[in-house]
Amino acid sequence: MLLEGKNAIVSGGSQGIGTATSVEFAREGANVCILYRKHADEAKRLVKEIQEMGRKAIAVQCDIASFADAERVVKTTVEEFGGVDILVNNAGMNWDGVCWKMTEEQWDRVIEVNLKGYFNFVRQVAPIFKDQKYGKIINVTSINGLRGKFGQSNYSASKAGIVGYTKALAKELGGFGVNVNAVAPGLIETTMLRESDARDKIVDMAMNEIVLKRVGEAEDVANVITFLASDKSRHVTGEVIKVDGGQYI
Numbered sequence: 001m002l003l004e005g006k007n008a009i010v011s012g013g014s015q016g017i018g019t020a021t022s023v024e025f026a027r028e029g030a031n032v033c034i035l036y037r038k039h040a041d042e043a044k045r046l047v048k049e050i051q052e053m054g055r056k057a058i059a060v061q062c063d064i065a066s067f068a069d070a071e072r073v074v075k076t077t078v079e080e081f082g083g084v085d086i087l088v089n090n091a092g093m094n095w096d097g098v099c100w101k102m103t104e105e106q107w108d109r110v111i112e113v114n115l116k117g118y119f120n121f122v123r124q125v126a127p128i129f130k131d132q133k134y135g136k137i138i139n140v141t142s143i144n145g146l147r148g149k150f151g152q153s154n155y156s157a158s159k160a161g162i163v164g165y166t167k168a169l170a171k172e173l174g175g176f177g178v179n180v181n182a183v184a185p186g187l188i189e190t191t192m193l194r195e196s197d198a199r200d201k202i203v204d205m206a207m208n209e210i211v212l213k214r215v216g217e218a219e220d221v222a223n224v225i226t227f228l229a230s231d232k233s234r235h236v237t238g239e240v241i242k243v244d245g246g247q248y249i
Contacts, residue, residue: 002230004029007081009073011035011064011121012091014043016190017140017225020218021088022046022057024226031056033077033084035091037063056081064091064117074124083132086229087125089118089162090140094155107154114158115165122169126178135178136229139166140221141240143184143248159184163240170238179237181228186244188216211246 008025012018013034019042022032032050036043036059043059050057058080062069077084092114095106118139129135144152145159162182170180187206193199193215203215221243227233228241242248 001027001029002226002232003086006030006085006229007033007077007083008086008088008229009033009035009077009084009121009125010088010090011117014039014046014059016192017185017188017218017221018088018090019046020222021090021225022050024219024222025086025229026050026053026055026057028226028230029055030086030229031081033057033073033080034059035062035064035073037061037091064120065112067120067123070117070120070124074121074128078128084125084128085134086136086138087121088138088140088225088229089121091117092140092158094152096151096155098151099153102154110154111158111161114155115161118162118165126169126173129173129178130176133177135173135176137166137169137173137178137180138225138228139180139182140225141166141182141184143186143242143244146184146240146242147248166240167238174237179228179233181233181237182240183221183224183228184240184242184244184248185221186210186216186242186247188218188221190218206247209247209249210244211249214245216243216245 008030013022014036047057047059141162142159144156148156166182
């Protein structure tokens with residue numbers, strides 16, 4: 001198994017890409033700390049599923065934008081599992097609006113969650129990874145952080161920031177045996193998409209761009225994250241891997 005004996009933290013673990021990643025990690029032998037903000041029932045069910053696979057799992061409620069919460073989460077993970085080896089920064093949000101109507105609150109909250117939230121957790125695990133001369137950090141960005149999207153200047157800016165942050169971290173931590181990479185999904189079939197009133201319109205627009213002519217599934221992203229979390233990717237760092245069926249091309 002690719003992740004036998006490893007201990008992972010997955011933010012946004014109770015839904016979508018985070019859930020698929022947590023399950024795949026467990027299949028490959030890892031213990032998983034699942035972070036959630038609102039979806040407690042889903043997180044508890046996921047913990048049970050992972051435990052039934054013979055792995056350790058805990059669910060911790062937190063606001064990733066809180067530095068204190070990040071500190072608490074990492075401390076709890078180390079206490080429960082005996083250490084931490086993998087961090088997946090996945091949780092995020094969008095609050096759309098064109099630039100001439102966007103409020104200060106819209107801008108600040110998206111940047112705070114999507115960008116500062118990632119910093120909060122890296123800041124806690126980096127000293128651990130540095131000391132143990134091993135660690136894997138995988139940041140989930142978006143193809144819209146690479147190309148921008150109308151009505152999402154705050155979201156696109158935050159996701160673009162993650163790209164630069166990933167590359168800087170790779171340079172800072174590489175000498176200590178720590179790999180830092182990012183994945184950039186395109187349109188993925190998640191609960192948020194399925195429940196959107198505009199789902200059909202969103203899918204139709206995306207299908208005009210996606211060369212594989214299929215909407216991605218959370219497992220498609222989870223598989224790449226798992227590769228990056230494993231020693232199969234030991235010579236890969238500072239990369240941004242698009243998981244979009246060719247949507248960006």
